[in-house]
Amino acid sequence: MKGKLILQDGTIFEGKAFGYLNDSVGEVVFNTSMTGYGEVLTDPSYYGQIVTMTYPLVGNYGINLEDVESKGVHVKGFIVREKSDMPNNFRCEMDLDTYLKQNKVIGLEGIDTRALTKILRNNGTMKGIITLEGTSLEQVQAKLDAFSNTQAVKTVTRKEVEHIAGRGTKVAVMDFGVKENILRSFANRGCDITVFPATTKPEDVLGINPDLIFLSNGPGDPEDLEDVIENIKELIGKKPIAGICLGHQLLALTLGGKTGKLKFGHRGGNHPVKDLEENKVFITSQNHGYYVCELPQDMEVTHINLNDNTVEGMRHTKLPIYSVQYHPEACPGPKDNDYIFDKFLALV
Numbered sequence: 001m002k003g004k005l006i007l008q009d010g011t012i013f014e015g016k017a018f019g020y021l022n023d024s025v026g027e028v029v030f031n032t033s034m035t036g037y038g039e040v041l042t043d044p045s046y047y048g049q050i051v052t053m054t055y056p057l058v059g060n061y062g063i064n065l066e067d068v069e070s071k072g073v074h075v076k077g078f079i080v081r082e083k084s085d086m087p088n089n090f091r092c093e094m095d096l097d098t099y100l101k102q103n104k105v106i107g108l109e110g111i112d113t114r115a116l117t118k119i120l121r122n123n124g125t126m127k128g129i130i131t132l133e134g135t136s137l138e139q140v141q142a143k144l145d146a147f148s149n150t151q152a153v154k155t156v157t158r159k160e161v162e163h164i165a166g167r168g169t170k171v172a173v174m175d176f177g178v179k180e181n182i183l184r185s186f187a188n189r190g191c192d193i194t195v196f197p198a199t200t201k202p203e204d205v206l207g208i209n210p211d212l213i214f215l216s217n218g219p220g221d222p223e224d225l226e227d228v229i230e231n232i233k234e235l236i237g238k239k240p241i242a243g244i245c246l247g248h249q250l251l252a253l254t255l256g257g258k259t260g261k262l263k264f265g266h267r268g269g270n271h272p273v274k275d276l277e278e279n280k281v282f283i284t285s286q287n288h289g290y291y292v293c294e295l296p297q298d299m300e301v302t303h304i305n306l307n308d309n310t311v312e313g314m315r316h317t318k319l320p321i322y323s324v325q326y327h328p329e330a331c332p333g334p335k336d337n338d339y340i341f342d343k344f345l346a347l348v
């Protein structure tokens with residue numbers, strides 16, 4: 001079936017719809033990873049976004065449910081230049097089309113993703129809609145106007161506390177949309193993990209007497225999470241705290257820093273980041289649209305992005321508080337960034 005992407009600025013791309021055939025609105029963003037589409041689709045931080053992959057052939061190793069980052073697909077739509085209909089891999093369980101259908105997410109193929117990426121890169125990310133034939137321009141406009149993503153974290157977070165038993169460090173994870181591989185990274189180190197829904201009261205988190213509180217990644221604008229920030233304030237100084245991505249941004253806001261929005265974000269598997277403490281450069285996986293633009297007092301920069309010099313990590317000068325903007329749990333190639341979890345646990 002024919003399908004279109006209509007951007008907020010009026011640009012129209014015509015292609016072929018696949019997956020679950022239903023109009024869908026979101027913020028259109030691009031990801032430059034060459035592989036890992038299964039992880040991208042299921043990373044809850046993409047909730048509210050339509051993702052286009054810059055790599056031209058997507059789906060060729062199919063989907064396997066061992067690699068997913070959460071229980072469902074969180075992107076609002078998925079755009080590819082060419083979808084592979086004959087995936088071939090010994091771990092493949094199904095093709096991309098079937099997976100999107102099962103998860104009720106629309107896909108669009110056969111559009112010039114390079115031209116789309118250039119528009120987003122030059123003008124910034126913007127809202128867009130993947131729509132099927134028959135939707136009028138007025139309906140499209142109304143749907144674009146009505147779209148907002150302020151409830152993203154509350155939508156993706158767990159509704160119940162979950163416990164993953166271990167004999168080591170007791171970690172309380174605040175689930176703002178946590179990726180499975182973060183939980184696996186703590187579990188691989190023997191941690192005893194309790195995962196709390198995003199709006200759990202601070203006294204309930206402190207109630208388990210954790211050794212470390214971890215603030216997870218998650219979707220949306222950190223400034224929309226005033227209640228969560230109030231809760232984190234109550235945790236500062238009481239326990240060591242670590243964070244990744246949204247967790248890092250929330251820490252900055254809680255401690256008096258500022259966040260801003262990047263023009264087109266960092267999404268991909270090859271962002272060079274310098275760890276200033278180690279004096280080494282690492283190739284990192286990233287997925288964020290916001291960033292810490294003003295550091296809180298008493299925090300110092302530990303990592304910078306070598307593409308645009310933005311802050312990629314920070315550490316408190318007096319308290320055991322440390323966070324990174326990129327995704328040390330992800331392994332777009334080797335597992336070089338895994339050591340960050342040892343640094344998190346060393347806060348204890």
Ligand SMILES: NC(=O)CC[C@H](N)C(=O)O
Nearest residue numbers: 217218220245246289290
């Ligand atoms: N991966 C994340 O946690 C993303 C954080 C935030 N939603 C952003 O886009 O910047």
